[in-house]
Amino acid sequence: MKFCRLGDGRTISYREQGQGPVVVMLHGWGMSSSVFLPLMQNLSDSFRILAPDLPGHGHSEPGSGYDLPQLAADMEEWLGIIGITDSYLLGWSLGGMVALELLEHLGGRLKKLILISTSPCFVQRDTWKSGQPATQLKVLGRQFSRDSQAALHDFFARQFAGEDLDDHEILNLRHALLDSSPPPTKAAALGGLDTLGRSDLRRRCWPRVPALVIHGACDAIIPVDAGRYLSRHLPDARWVELEHVGHAPFVTRTGQCAALFKDFLA
Template sequence: MIIHKFCRLDDGRSVSYRAGGDGPVLVLLHGWGMSSLVFSPLMQRLSCCRRIIAPDLRGHGHSHGGPGYALGDFAADIEQCLNLAGAEEIALLGWSLGGMVALEMVERLGERLKKLILVSTTPCFVQRDGWPHGQPASRVNALSRRFRRDPAAALEGFFLQQFDGETKQGPLIQTCKHELFDLAPLPLASAGLGGLSTLCDADLRELSPRCLPTLIMHGRCDAIIPPAAGEYLARRLPEAQWKLLDGVGHAPFIGRLDFCADILADFLI
């Protein structure tokens, strides 16, 4: 059974998280504008053999906002939440923005972190000189303007874009959309805009984390983050396995739940 919990941080703010299952700890970090509910089907599949902890990033879901939304700010909240939850021997899965936060957390967690999984993750979200594998900054700025005008419409459009180009639309997409937008609050305005600003500013291409068994999974049809960004990480990170999934977009654990759950279960053994 997956239970919704809260932990209170040292500064009085709360982090919301979903937890359940038994076994070694698997932490799930969601992407921009979403919440831990995006992992609901995956949590149900993996909780039979893992203790799942899926936090809402600060200002998302039911977690309190904060004075900043840089990668280090998100990571600091999650680290403290895991400390309070008594999480040891951790496997960490980050998706999209959550994958960038996961990269930020590698050194913070130290030897407690045993395995790393990056799903649809990039070291640099926007295009820069020498880096064509991102979104044009103008497109991120346009999303920011849409979010200011109508957060719900902007987030729904962004969510559906994650499945563009998929060869088969999985039945969980509409269910997940309902949970995300009807059963949970939208992210705070400060978190939505701050997260987009972080996506524009963050550049982890020179990050050199320690040797760590790592699975990098990316959909070939990803319309948000080009697969070449994931390939870059696979070449850069020691002990990385690269999985390119045909016919899958930005959220493979929704569009191809069973397939992805099997890949993850094999890697986590």
């Protein structure tokens, strides 16, 4: 782990591995940069990987706010302080929404974008059915407030719904990728759920940046139609749908995803 102090004194922790063009990886709700460890190992022969813990997650100190503009501003400041001028950006789930917010912040400094299991609008609305019911977020918030560890473990297991993994395999993944880092603070977790419930990026006009949009066909967290929507509305996007895969394809299909990423970023 490395650490960077922001202008207001807060510390952002991040992992760094490899040499070459910079790829920044942003994790999802309730997780940390440790979820990317297998993927980083697969890509570090070709790229310099930087994977931060979002504020209040992992080893990063709590944020001053957890809405998308604030999270994006923190990530932009972190990149500036460590001297990153040009990069590729990869975002997963909530991290993908932060990446979409960063598109306007980074401008020409962002060369290509990879979105994994990302939605422009996480909850269902009158004109949007490709999301979770709003009540589901409220239930998850109550579960987290009552027993944060159990809530995170249940949410982690849901990410592999529809895949051919038994309980023992999911437990091993959980130990390696979730339990190996500190859990999010209560404020960060509940703030992230609030952000997921309120954010709606469908009316954005995104700049033309080459994008790769990847989604598992069995995703039980974010319906695959949400990913299809992004692939149609981003100005320059390529769509990849992975059969028999859930919410975290880079975990259960690490080699396949790494090959897709290398081909796209080449």
